[in-house]
Amino acid sequence: MIIGAGLAGCEAAWAAAQRDISVKLYEMRPLKMTAAHRTDGLAELVCSNSLGSALPDKAPGLLRAEMQMLDSLLMKIADECRVPAGSALAVDRSLFSIKVNEAIESHPRIELIRKEITEIPRDQVVIVASGPLTSDALAADLSKLIGEEHLYFFDALAPIIEGDSIDQKIAFAGSRYNRGVTEKGDYLNCPFTREEYEAFVSALLTAETIPLKPFEEAIRSGVKAGKGLFFEGCLPIEILAARGMDALAFGPLRPIGLIDPRTGRRPWAVLQLRLEDNFASAYNMVGFQTNLRYPEQDRVFRLIPGLAEASFLRYGQMHRNSYINAPAQLNQFLQLKSHPNVFIAGQLSGIEGYMGNIASGLMSGMNAASYLKREPYLQLPEETMITSLIRSITSADPESFQPIKANMGILPALKEPVKQKTDRAHKLSQRSLIALKTFLLKNSAKMDPAEQ
Ligand SMILES: Cc1cc2nc3c(=O)[nH]c(=O)nc-3n(C[C@H](O)[C@H](O)[C@H](O)COP(=O)(O)OP(=O)(O)OC[C@H]3O[C@@H](n4cnc5c(N)ncnc54)[C@H](O)[C@@H]3O)c2cc1C
Structure with missing residues (x-):
């Protein structure tokens, strides 16, 4: 069960379904709208139509390259809907949402259900991807599950x-x-x-x-x-x-x-x-x-x-944003430590930014599929931006946790320090992509998504 068919939820649904899991994907819109969404479309981009830099030496571009290697649905569609925006990956937002709808609705193992979920089932494998504007009833239930003090509602972010x-x-x-x-x-x-x-x-x-x-x-x-x-x-x-x-x-x-x-x-x-x-x-x-x-x-x-x-x-930002205290609540596979059947993905997990949220959706879908199949999790290399981002939220100080956006500074340091910033970014990016490629070659049998 996946709650929320936004950026993280759609990517998670696809990743799990491609691994032979039958998915029920719940989306409350249009029956109940959020304060920011304007349509009933899946994976609606609520604000900017830019997914950040497409260059692999920049954090969003590196996430994009890694997700492409992991067969991300949303990255494939983003490329199909790309509009000119210099080195940024900007998309035609309506077409992007339409194509995500088509892919999700035509997948034989995904059932899309338009309904607000107000309670997280305690006895099922669930991915909660209801985003920064999670409905009040669901937020109240999540509070019950993890403790009121671990769920935040607003963001006051300094630059x-x-x-x-x-x-x-x-x-x-x-x-x-x-x-x-x-x-x-x-x-x-x-x-x-x-x-x-x-x-x-x-x-x-x-x-x-x-x-x-x-x-x-x-x-x-x-x-x-x-x-x-x-x-x-x-x-x-x-x-x-x-x-x-x-x-x-x-x-x-x-x-x-x-x-x-x-x-x-x-x-x-x-x-x-x-x-x-x-x-x-x-x-x-x-x-x-x-x-x-x-x-x-x-x-x-x-x-x-x-x-x-x-x-x-x-x-800096001030806006409504529901997110959990990830370092206190989540393990490295995005599971609640107290309820391993519940995975948290997207902005609710304390990740900022479209690309990071899609990446967390991808990982939660892959991990939930492994969990259901009782297989070991695929642990991507430490050097990747995806792993570094999840490490950043799960190993931060729980006393002062604030949402984190992908950036080159969260990657493990290079063995040989490189002074020049652009050279350093290039080396970090190359190291990540080579590590991921090698990993995928070694694990190709485990990675192979089920035939549709
Ligand atoms: C106003 C605003 C502007 C933003 N602008 C940007 C930006 O320009 N660039 C950027 O990189 N990031 C931006 N973000 C941050 C973030 O990247 C996006 O919010 C992103 O869409 C989060 O992805 P998500 O999948 O976690 O949540 P969403 O994409 O919001 O998806 C969550 C889905 O869950 C549904 N849902 C909620 N509760 C329930 C329920 N109880 N039952 C069923 N369905 C439910 C919602 O309707 C929604 O479709 C913005 C955030 C906000 C709030």
Whole structure:
């Protein structure tokens, strides 16, 4: 049984059915719509029609190449529906959805049922792929299954910046009062003079924001959102800034305990950038959850000293997003540790972005098929982006877990470090594809999908 015929659910259904499993795929639309979907089509792309870069040296492109090798349905259809968009894989979204519908509905082992599922059967093998806008009744049942404290309803995401794009002639390493600094330097600090700070705050206050949907207004006002979760500490940076010119300098940009080694003095204000991975390839802008439009984030956040050339791996966001505490709840096969018959895929598993969600659907479908057939799971090589992404969500710190998007920094480091970023990305990508190809050759008998 698969709940949700979105990106992850359709890919999962196909992967399982191709492995000889009979699938019942449940989709609640159009009987019950979500706040973001507009059609009754399967695998509807709710926002952008771009699946990210198609280049294998970029994270979405590497996921694409890996999924192509694993016979992904959605990758095949995406290629058939591709529209010109430079190096990005953009698709005609209507055609994409139509073709997914056709493939799913014509598969002899998939039955598509239009119905809202309100309870997760405890005695069946189930893939829950109901997405960021999981219906309330199902979310309530999932809470019962895993514990209310492990299901989140909103996202307040701060942007993530590529490490190499930060100007380290301006940003300095060090943590407040030099507490707990590791060799890698846990934080980079962007120091503001008073003039720079005031110019930044003024730009922030006049920047354009994304209009919030009614359910998202809850975040803005900081009221209780969903069950058991408060967002007092997660207000958007622009809302905090509106409280007065000094609000940020006394809040997330407070300079206390930080001395700029180049001046020997405490800056007027400081943005702290926190390491996101072990390779210093990505940094989180501490306290910078925001509702600014993406181009505005480019414009305004680049006014911060040290970030003039910043390249954003993820923009800040505030939106309704149901996801579980994956490191606490999921094993590496995307099964609930407490209920191994239940697999979680897609955004609900804490993966961000279309491509990552499709990849998790593919893996959950393959794994559920192995589970049902009592066969060992196929463990893809560690070097692949798919494995790295799942490793990232399942081995993160459960205390501070936030959804993760595929990026090159989550791949295991190269044995021989490569300084140049593009060369490094190329080597990482080649290593992953060769490892996967070798793996597939060795395991061809196990991989062979059943004849239709
Ligand atoms: C508003 C918004 C915009 C986004 N924009 C982008 C973007 O531009 N680029 C990007 O990479 N990512 C984006 N994302 C993030 C994410 O990649 C997408 O949401 C993606 O569609 C998630 O895939 P999924 O399969 O997990 O969920 P979905 O594609 O949403 O599929 C889940 C399906 O489950 C169904 N469902 C829900 N509850 C039930 C139930 N109880 N019973 C039966 N069916 C149910 C839903 O109707 C839906 O069809 C966005 C997310 C949101 C919320």
